[in-house]
Amino acid sequence: MDAKDLNVVNKPVIKMDALGLACGEPAFTDDVEFKGLLCGKILWSPHAHARIKKIDVSAALKVPGVKAVLTCKDLPRVPHTTAGQGYPEPSPYDTYTLDNKVRFVGDRVAAVAAETPEAAHEALLKIKVDYEVLPAVFDTFEAMKDGAPVIHDEEDSKNIPDAKHNIAARFDFEVKNGEWFKEADHVFEHSWKIPYLQHCAIEPHVTIAHFDNSGRLVLRTSTQVPFHVRRIVAQALKIPVKKIRVVKPRIGGGFGSKQEVLEDIVAALALKTKRPVKLEYTRKETFVSSRTRHPATCRLKAGVKKDGTITDAEMEITLNTGAYGSHALTVMMCSGSHTIPMYRVKNNIRFIGRSVYTNMPVAGAYRGYGATQGFFAWECLMDMMAAKIGMDPVEFRKMNYIKLGEGSPVFKAMGEGREGVEQVITSTGLFEAIRKGTEEIKWAEKRAKYAAQSGPIRRGVGAACMMQGSGIPEVDMASATMKMNEDGSFNLLVGAADLGTGSDTILAQIAAEVLGIKTDDIIVTSSDTDITPFDVGAYASSTTFISGGAVKKTAEKVREMILEVGAKILDQKKEELRLEGGKVVAKDGASCSLSEVANTSLYYYNQHQITASASHFAHTSPPPFQANFAEVEVDMETGVVKILDYVSCVDCGTAINPQLAEGQNDGAVLNGISHTLSEEMEFSTNGTPLNASFRRYKIFSAADTPPLRTFLIPTWEPAGPFGAKSVSEIGINGPLPAVANAIYNACGIRLFDAPFTPDKVLAALKKRG
Amino acid sequence: MPEIIVKPSNLKELWKMLPGLPARRRYLAGGTDLVTAGVAGVEHSECWIDIGDLPELGSIKEAAGSLFIGSGVKISEIESSKAAARWCPALVAAIPHFASPSLRNMATLGGNAANASPCADGACSLVAEGASVLLALKGKKRRLPLVDFFLGPKLTALKKDELILGFEIRKRRHAGAYLKLGPRAYFGISKAAVAVTAELSGGAVKRVRVALGSVAPVPLYAARTSAFLADKKLSAETIAEASALVRTEASPITDTRSEAAYRLDMCGVLLERALKSLA
Numbered sequence A: 001m002d003a004k005d006l007n008v009v010n011k012p013v014i015k016m017d018a019l020g021l022a023c024g025e026p027a028f029t030d031d032v033e034f035k036g037l038l039c040g041k042i043l044w045s046p047h048a049h050a051r052i053k054k055i056d057v058s059a060a061l062k063v064p065g066v067k068a069v070l071t072c073k074d075l076p077r078v079p080h081t082t083a084g085q086g087y088p089e090p091s092p093y094d095t096y097t098l099d100n101k102v103r104f105v106g107d108r109v110a111a112v113a114a115e116t117p118e119a120a121h122e123a124l125l126k127i128k129v130d131y132e133v134l135p136a137v138f139d140t141f142e143a144m145k146d147g148a149p150v151i152h153d154e155e156d157s158k159n160i161p162d163a164k165h166n167i168a169a170r171f172d173f174e175v176k177n178g179e180w181f182k183e184a185d186h187v188f189e190h191s192w193k194i195p196y197l198q199h200c201a202i203e204p205h206v207t208i209a210h211f212d213n214s215g216r217l218v219l220r221t222s223t224q225v226p227f228h229v230r231r232i233v234a235q236a237l238k239i240p241v242k243k244i245r246v247v248k249p250r251i252g253g254g255f256g257s258k259q260e261v262l263e264d265i266v267a268a269l270a271l272k273t274k275r276p277v278k279l280e281y282t283r284k285e286t287f288v289s290s291r292t293r294h295p296a297t298c299r300l301k302a303g304v305k306k307d308g309t310i311t312d313a314e315m316e317i318t319l320n321t322g323a324y325g326s327h328a329l330t331v332m333m334c335s336g337s338h339t340i341p342m343y344r345v346k347n348n349i350r351f352i353g354r355s356v357y358t359n360m361p362v363a364g365a366y367r368g369y370g371a372t373q374g375f376f377a378w379e380c381l382m383d384m385m386a387a388k389i390g391m392d393p394v395e396f397r398k399m400n401y402i403k404l405g406e407g408s409p410v411f412k413a414m415g416e417g418r419e420g421v422e423q424v425i426t427s428t429g430l431f432e433a434i435r436k437g438t439e440e441i442k443w444a445e446k447r448a449k450y451a452a453q454s455g456p457i458r459r460g461v462g463a464a465c466m467m468q469g470s471g472i473p474e475v476d477m478a479s480a481t482m483k484m485n486e487d488g489s490f491n492l493l494v495g496a497a498d499l500g501t502g503s504d505t506i507l508a509q510i511a512a513e514v515l516g517i518k519t520d521d522i523i524v525t526s527s528d529t530d531i532t533p534f535d536v537g538a539y540a541s542s543t544t545f546i547s548g549g550a551v552k553k554t555a556e557k558v559r560e561m562i563l564e565v566g567a568k569i570l571d572q573k574k575e576e577l578r579l580e581g582g583k584v585v586a587k588d589g590a591s592c593s594l595s596e597v598a599n600t601s602l603y604y605y606n607q608h609q610i611t612a613s614a615s616h617f618a619h620t621s622p623p624p625f626q627a628n629f630a631e632v633e634v635d636m637e638t639g640v641v642k643i644l645d646y647v648s649c650v651d652c653g654t655a656i657n658p659q660l661a662e663g664q665n666d667g668a669v670l671n672g673i674s675h676t677l678s679e680e681m682e683f684s685t686n687g688t689p690l691n692a693s694f695r696r697y698k699i700f701s702a703a704d705t706p707p708l709r710t711f712l713i714p715t716w717e718p719a720g721p722f723g724a725k726s727v728s729e730i731g732i733n734g735p736l737p738a739v740a741n742a743i744y745n746a747c748g749i750r751l752f753d754a755p756f757t758p759d760k761v762l763a764a765l766k767k768r769g
Numbered sequence B: 001m002p003e004i005i006v007k008p009s010n011l012k013e014l015w016k017m018l019p020g021l022p023a024r025r026r027y028l029a030g031g032t033d034l035v036t037a038g039v040a041g042v043e044h045s046e047c048w049i050d051i052g053d054l055p056e057l058g059s060i061k062e063a064a065g066s067l068f069i070g071s072g073v074k075i076s077e078i079e080s081s082k083a084a085a086r087w088c089p090a091l092v093a094a095i096p097h098f099a100s101p102s103l104r105n106m107a108t109l110g111g112n113a114a115n116a117s118p119c120a121d122g123a124c125s126l127v128a129e130g131a132s133v134l135l136a137l138k139g140k141k142r143r144l145p146l147v148d149f150f151l152g153p154k155l156t157a158l159k160k161d162e163l164i165l166g167f168e169i170r171k172r173r174h175a176g177a178y179l180k181l182g183p184r185a186y187f188g189i190s191k192a193a194v195a196v197t198a199e200l201s202g203g204a205v206k207r208v209r210v211a212l213g214s215v216a217p218v219p220l221y222a223a224r225t226s227a228f229l230a231d232k233k234l235s236a237e238t239i240a241e242a243s244a245l246v247r248t249e250a251s252p253i254t255d256t257r258s259e260a261a262y263r264l265d266m267c268g269v270l271l272e273r274a275l276k277s278l279a
Helices: A018-022 A058-062 A117-126 A226-237 A264-273 A283-289 A328-337 A371-389 A393-400 A409-413 A430-441 A443-449 A503-515 A543-570 A594-604 A658-677 A735-747 A758-768 B011-020 B034-039 B075-079 B082-087 B089-097 B109-114 B121-128 B223-229 B236-249 B260-278
Strands: A038-044 A050-056 A066-070 A108-114 A128-133 A167-175 A186-194 A206-211 A217-221 A244-247 A277-280 A296-304 A310-322 A348-357 A457-467 A477-484 A490-494 A522-526 A577-580 A583-586 A591-593 A611-617 A625-635 A641-651 A708-712 B004-006 B025-028 B047-050 B060-062 B066-070 B132-137 B140-145 B150-152 B163-170 B175-181 B192-201 B204-213
Touching: A038 A117, A038 A264, A038 A283, A050 A108, A058 A066, A058 A117, A066 A117, A066 A264, A108 A117, A108 A264, A167 A328, A167 A409, A186 A371, A206 A264, A217 A226, A217 A264, A226 A244, A226 A264, A264 A277, A296 A371, A310 A328, A310 A371, A328 A348, A328 A371, A328 A409, A348 A409, A371 A393, A371 A457, A371 A735, A393 A430, A393 A457, A430 A443, A430 A457, A430 A625, A430 A641, A430 A708, A443 A457, A457 A735, A477 A543, A477 A594, A490 A503, A490 A543, A503 A522, A503 A543, A543 A577, A543 A583, A543 A591, A543 A594, A543 A611, A583 A594, A591 A594, A625 A735, A641 A658, A641 A735, A658 A708, A658 A735, A758 B260, B025 B034, B060 B082, B066 B082, B075 B089, B075 B109, B082 B089, B089 B121, B089 B175, B089 B192, B109 B121, B109 B163, B121 B175, B121 B192, B121 B204, B175 B260, B192 B260, B204 B223, B204 B236, B204 B260, B223 B236, B236 B260
Parallel strands: A038 A277, A217 A244, A310 A348, A490 A522, A641 A708, B004 B047, B025 B047
Antiparallel strands: A038 A108, A050 A128, A066 A108, A167 A348, A186 A296, A206 A217, A206 A277, A296 A310, A457 A625, A477 A490, A477 A611, A577 A583, A583 A591, A625 A641, B060 B066, B066 B163, B132 B140, B132 B163, B175 B192, B192 B204
């Protein structure tokens, strides 16, 4: 099959929720009113590390309107992880809904539910807490030393590899093939750093916990992982899964932060008060107490021969996971598993990974998921190696990148939190992506032109290539159910979670393609644990590939059932029939409409509901590939870096919806550009966040957006639905290295420390002299 | 937000109602500083007096020798004023750097000065324009050079209940420039900013006024640099000397927005560029 044979897939179908959202229809978690809704608020720790000796809530309870005040004494003590991952989660069980110890400024101390926000706020002020302040540690390398403060000294936490040295996760891996660096003509060793970054989804974390008419707990919540929310809330509060329903309405962005299960506390408040309770994070709370990207130090040592062969590579990544180890192991492993296979390494490979506890905000999943941290180092080093051996950096990459049919020992050795799967590359458009990108940015012409420049304004172009995954092989699973209605329309029920990404639309396109109908004839219901079948949720770039696979299988089953009924109506052999244009069509031209099929099955003949369910998981995770090119202007006197042009060529297999795929990539790239030039969470020396607001933490706006040019490079991935791979994350990894390399091309300085603010750029220029 | 917000319809009514208002009261103009401070929990007045629509503060008036910009004039109105473009080019050059288009529709020049932030784009450029500020308290008016109005971060010469009527800029033919380094393309507070006005005559400048933003406790008038540049030809050497001199006048701090040393350097770089743009 080929993309040109497709009728609905690979077409820019209008996003099905777009008009309603644009018109402000009530769609989001907080758009619905509940009678008697209480306001939930949390008391956050002012200390980076302290033991709670005593909490007195008596004054708080006396505040008029206050219905409940919860402390750790009121809740079961269940070690769990907030990482919304498949069961058993590969993250350590080191978190408690409420604990007698606080581990960062912004950790939970107590929770309040009251009739009004004002009463809840007043109650928080009246909770008296007696803290024993403990020594705190903020730096990963300090935290690993003997005698450092032990952040997880509790006895009941599980799966922490070395609590004494604050190590939340570790993974080492080696391919040994002779003596290290023996063949290398040049050996490089540098470290790259990424700071604390926040997702900045426009909708904050918000949950309304209420009860249905049989007293079951319903969590209406802004989440990427409804089924994991159900399981983890049940676990943390010791209530049966069957007593909980999780509903995901429309979501105002997630980017990984909502792969985190923080709903336990509002559920506990509702259970305590037997009233509906809403908990909505403020922007400050979102910055400090939701989740962040793992800050990283990535040391990369690699050898290269004069002919461009990469001989050896040693990658050591140290992630700061903050006070809890959410995604600590998997982000760390992905920093290597997504990056090391990108280029052939002839002899030796070593990966040393550590995720380290500190008394800082908690890191979690964030678009890119380790690959962002890893590729910053890798792609900058590729540029340095090319420069040293006098090769064009693009040619050097072309010589070394993983080709069709090739595998890597890393695929098998490094999965997500466990062993991976063996795989070879079954589709790649990287060659074409590089060709298109070099042409669009005018690579050769500009490299030559910018070789000799003077004056205060210098220009440069830089490149970076990358890959990601498409779901987690043999871990991620999704399922779908379809049923047919009288008018030939279909209900499609999916567990997949549309976060604004457009997954409802593209899943409908996949079903419509199989059934020969228009997307309008599919009614999508997604992410309601009572109604839709299971799906791990929206993460790991899995929805198109895994959930799409489930929808395709389901639609194929439905197609068979339709054809059976159609065969009876048309009195033809089933094998002679096909679905086309909303009809069952025979080879001889005879046809009947789908509504006739539906009515026949429902009312007349061998009565039955045409319906089917199917599940899908994958044995491989075919990587999308991307070539990025940035053109920058560096102001040598102020250090200001301006991006003049950014070309991003992405091979996501078949783009199910090219317009949405381009939008995903543009968004990811702008997110990455904002990381590159602006974003950084700052802290005082005692761990207090200094810029936890949009007033001080500057994300790039429309006015800052340089020309972003995304080009989709079509390939056909045999394992994906209609040849599709993923597209949602890969784009965020490009700007840091592409811009760093362009800055080098412009003015000869290498930057290792993100973001590249004017102060830092100018300091590097001065240092070079 | 306070429980009481009053809105007098003219100045006379304002002076009359003052004695009856709670003691902890503040004037509210565009609200872009005050309301956000309220939301952030750092503004605790009992009463706000909304002066945003007082007719006496709301216009730009051209007289024989000077231009008057009422304190209640919205920043976006200045942007489109021909008189402002002619008589205060540095102020007009600062406007694209001022917050965001939506805030410029709300914010007033009087509020920008009364808030007394050392980073205020409007105030800094007005210092370079050599503006005077007209103040009023219960019918009593006084006039101050704007440089004497700013006493420190968030501190002004305003007495209790005194308000800014407007700003007066002497009409003189001059060129102006405003250069700012912020965190992103718009809607960001400056790391450093330089405002310059210069009366040009042939290849030389007669009088120059240099003002600096975000590098001192107040929007700073760089007196020595301004004096040095008077009656000089804007040669490369003069510009370089001025740019070295201006670094000795600023006293920046290191904060979340920038490093002190970087800010100091930037005063020089921005001044050099501003002067070159005028030459």
